[in-house]
Amino acid sequence: MCGRFNVSDSPAVKQLLLRLGIDTHNWPIRISDYHRACSTISIICRLQEETGQDNVGECTVLEDAIWWLLLDYKDQQYKPSRFTSFNSRYDKLNAQGSAAYLPYRQSRCIIPASGFGETEHERINGKKKPIRYTNFSSEQALALGGLYRQWQHPETGHIINSCSIITLPPHPKLHAYQSNASPLILPLEGDWLEQWLDPQVQDVERFAPLLQPQLRQNLTAQIINKPGERKALGDPVLLEADT
Incomplete structure (x- = not known):
């Protein structure tokens, strides 16, 4: 599943923001090599x-937004819940009662990114251990499909946002690097981004095609030593977009 991503102040990311009507001068994006x-x-x-x-x-x-959809109110502040919720699985989006059910219909968001990272695990002596770290990047900006919620502080009235990234089954071209899941990358063509952001669009059946694994743009896969250092191991591999 998508457990880390990066975002740079690149022309591609700025172009994505401008397309969606974001003033890049008044709304600086949070830049990081390792979210x-x-x-x-x-x-x-x-x-x-x-x-x-x-x-x-x-x-x-x-x-x-805090990258963890479910928050608990503790010690006079909102903190990530004990329930893991930085990702929202595609097969939970239409399950009534799930944490993702209402946000999928009422509060979808886009997480702008330049790339994302995946970790492949293996059970060794009964314990789950990481065996491979891979970073994926694109010359285009990535519009990751996400959900968000708003929480109002009971004393100050301050609004706090939380969010998750939707994950899909692994794409065959990514399977060699991550056999568990892949993030939802929204298509840049057409008006999919605008529809995704529109809270008036509650007939989510129209988004069903997006929940099928598809490589919509070229990605470069680079195996690294570990996320904190990101030292390249071997040569990068180009994964071409599906035709």
Whole structure:
């Protein structure tokens, strides 16, 4: 599953933000070579705003969010829940009662990224241990499909965002590096991004084709020694987009 990603201040990322109406001067994105679960990251979402005379409109904004969908209120602050929720599995999106069910219909978001990382595990002597770390990158920006929730602090009224990345079954071209799952990468063509962000779109059947593993853009796979150092092991491998 997607447990880390990176985002750079590249022209491709800026182009993605501008396309969605984000002012890159007023809304600086959180840049990092190594965003991990529970980090504060940047998400793109569509929120309601007052437009005057008691009218309410919508605007697309870049917001901070904790990369962990479920939060608990402890010690007068919101903290990640004990229930793992940095990813939301595709097969839970339509399961009533799941943490992802309502956000999938009401509060979808896009996590802009330059690449992501995967860890392959193996059970050794009954224990799950990492055996391979791989970083994936693209010349284009990656629009990772995500969900978000908002939590209001009971004392200050401050709104805190949390989010998750949707994961799909492993794509055959990624299977050699990660046999468990792959992140949902939204297509840049057409109006899929705009539909994904639109909270008025609650007929999620239209998104069913997106939940099938598909490589929509070229990726470069690079095996590394470990996420903290990211030292390349061997040559990078080009994974061409599906035709």
